[in-house]
Amino acid sequence: MSTLHVLRNRIAQKSAVVGIYGLGYVGLPLALRFSEVGLKVVGFDIDTSKAALLNSGQSYIERITPDRIQHALDQGFEATTDFARTSEVNALIICVPTPLNRHREPDLSFIVNTVEAALPHTHPGQLVSLESTTWPGTTDEVLAPRLRAHGLEPGVNCALVFSPEREDPGNPHYGTKDIPKIIGGTTARCLELGTALYQHAIQTMVPVSSTRAAEMTKLLENIHRSVNIGLVNEMKIVADKMGINIHEVIDAAATKPFGFVPYKPGPGLGGHCIPIDPYYLTWKAREYGVNTRFIELAGEINHHMPHWVVGKVADALNERGKAVKGSRILVLGLAYKKNIDDTRESPAVEIMDLLQARGAHIGYSDPHVPVFPRKRDYHFDLESVPLSAQTLASYDCVILATDHDGFDYALLKSHAQLIVDTRGRWTSAPNIVSA
Ligand SMILES: NC(=O)c1ccc[n+]([C@@H]2O[C@H](COP(=O)([O-])OP(=O)(O)OC[C@H]3O[C@@H](n4cnc5c(N)ncnc54)[C@H](O)[C@@H]3O)[C@@H](O)[C@H]2O)c1
Structure with a gap:
C-alpha cells in the first residue's frame, strides 16, 4: 500500500495525529476543535511559556476558557516546543504569523522557520497544510520546493494544501466549525486528502482548483x-x-x-x-x-x-x-x-x-x-x-x-x-x- 493510501485510511478512521504549528489566535482554536472531534493533536510553538500554560490547562486567549483546554488535554492534546515530534504526526497544519517587515513587505520568515525546523523530522505519507494568510504562489513557490528537496513529492508521497483561516474573533454566531473552509491542493490527490482531514472538524469545505x-x-x-x-x-x-x-x-x-x-x-x-x-x-x-x-x-x-x-x-x-x-x-x-x-x-x-x-x-x-x-x-x-x-x-x-x-x-x-x-x-x- 502506498504511503498516501495509509494516510487516507488513517484520516478515514480518525486515527491520524494532527500537528498544529503556531498556537495563537488561529492555531489554538483549531487544535481544540480537532481534539473535540476525537483526533489526537500535538501543538507546536516556539514560545515555551505558551506550551507550559497549555499543558497545565491554562489559557492565554480570553475567549478560550481553561475548561476547553483541560478537555483537550483529557483527549490526549499536548503542546510542545520539540519539533522532532513532527515524526509522530500525520498532518502538519501551519498557523504562524505573516507580518510585514520594516519596509511594509511580506515577511515569510515565520513560515520558512517552521518548515525548516519540521522538515528534518518529516517522512513520506504526511499531509502539509498552510493556513497563514499570504501572497498567491507561496505554497507552490516556498513550500513545495522545500518538500521536494527533502524527497517529498506532493501528490505522490506527501500531500500539500493551502486552506486559509477565516476566524472572526468575538463573533458569537460563527466559530471554527461553522465557518466554511476554502481549500486548494497542489494536485487533486492532495486536495482530496486535505478535504478528508478537515471534514472531521469543519462542517462545510469549499474546494477550489489550486x-x-x-x-x-x-x-x-x-x-x-x-x-x-x-x-x-x-x-x-x-x-x-x-x-x-x-x-x-x-x-x-x-x-x-x-x-x-x-x-x-x-x-x-x-x-x-x-x-x-x-x-x-x-x-x-x-x-x-x-x-x-x-x-x-x-x-x-x-x-x-x-x-x-x-x-x-x-x-x-x-x-x-x-x-x-x-x-x-x-x-x-x-x-x-x-x-x-x-x-x-x-x-x-x-x-x-x-x-x-x-x-x-x-x-x-x-x-x-x-x-x-x-x-x-x-x-x-x-x-x-x-x-x-x-x-x-x-x-x-x-x-x-x-x-x-x-x-x-x-x-x-x-x-x-x-x-x-x-x-x-x-x-x-x-x-x-x-x-
Ligand atoms: N487572528 C485572526 O483573527 C486571523 C484570522 C484569519 C487568518 N489569520 C492568519 O493566521 C496566521 C496566524 O495568525 P494568529 O493571529 O494566529 O497569530 P498569533 O501571533 O496569535 O499566533 C502565532 C503563533 O505562532 C507561534 N510561532 C511563531 N513562530 C513559530 C514557529 N517557527 N514555529 C511554531 N510556532 C511559531 C507564535 O509563538 C504564536 O503563538 C496569520 O497568517 C494570520 O494572518 C489570523
Whole structure:
C-alpha cells in the first residue's frame, strides 16, 4: 500500500495525529476543535511559556476558557516546543504569523522557520497544510520546493494544501466549525486528502482548483473589507465637514434590500489581518507589473484615521479653551474591535502615542486588557483605569476608540467632561463630539 493510501485510511478512521504549528489566535482554536472531534493533536510553538500554560490547562486567549483546554488535554492534546515530534504526526497544519517587515513587505520568515525546523523530522505519507494568510504562489513557490528537496513529492508521497483561516474573533454566531473552509491542493490527490482531514472538524469545505486560488480568495476577502472600510472612513470625513451624521446615513442606506452592504467607520484599521494582508498582494502584483491602486488608496485613508481623530480631539479641547499639551486624556477600548482582547495594530494605541507625543497625559480603560501588553512599536507602562463617576470627571477628554459592550455608556455620558466618539455610539449631546 502506498504511503498516501495509509494516510487516507488513517484520516478515514480518525486515527491520524494532527500537528498544529503556531498556537495563537488561529492555531489554538483549531487544535481544540480537532481534539473535540476525537483526533489526537500535538501543538507546536516556539514560545515555551505558551506550551507550559497549555499543558497545565491554562489559557492565554480570553475567549478560550481553561475548561476547553483541560478537555483537550483529557483527549490526549499536548503542546510542545520539540519539533522532532513532527515524526509522530500525520498532518502538519501551519498557523504562524505573516507580518510585514520594516519596509511594509511580506515577511515569510515565520513560515520558512517552521518548515525548516519540521522538515528534518518529516517522512513520506504526511499531509502539509498552510493556513497563514499570504501572497498567491507561496505554497507552490516556498513550500513545495522545500518538500521536494527533502524527497517529498506532493501528490505522490506527501500531500500539500493551502486552506486559509477565516476566524472572526468575538463573533458569537460563527466559530471554527461553522465557518466554511476554502481549500486548494497542489494536485487533486492532495486536495482530496486535505478535504478528508478537515471534514472531521469543519462542517462545510469549499474546494477550489489550486493553492493559488485559495491564497487569492483569502486576500480578496480581506482586501474587500479594507477597501470598503477605507471608503466609509472617507465618507465619514466628508459627512463631518457637511454636518451630516454618517451613522444615520449608513443605517438608512442599509434598509435597501439589495446592492448595499453596510460598513462601519471607526478610528482606523486594526488586527493582524486587514491592515497587513492587502500588502501581500500589492507586493506580489509588482512582479507582474501591476499596481494595486485601490488597495494602496484604502490603506492610505485607513492609516490616516488616527491622525484625523487626534485632530478632532485637539479641536474639541481648543473649543473648551484647553490645549492637548497638559490635558488628561483617557482612551476607552484598547482592543482593535469590540468585546475581544486582541490589541495588535489597534488604532487606539496609535492615538495614545500621537497624543502623548503632543504632551497629553494618557490613560486607558479596557475591561479585556487589564495591563498594556508588550508590543514591538509602542510601550506604555499602564494598567486599565477602572471607571467611576469621579475618575471620568477627572479627565479633560475621553475618547471612545472601541465600543465594548462592557462599558457603562450611561455613566460615561453623565460624568465625562468631553467625549470624542469614534464609533457613533451616541447622537449629539453638549459633551459629545463625533470623530
Ligand atoms: N487572528 C485572526 O483573527 C486571523 C484570522 C484569519 C487568518 N489569520 C492568519 O493566521 C496566521 C496566524 O495568525 P494568529 O493571529 O494566529 O497569530 P498569533 O501571533 O496569535 O499566533 C502565532 C503563533 O505562532 C507561534 N510561532 C511563531 N513562530 C513559530 C514557529 N517557527 N514555529 C511554531 N510556532 C511559531 C507564535 O509563538 C504564536 O503563538 C496569520 O497568517 C494570520 O494572518 C489570523
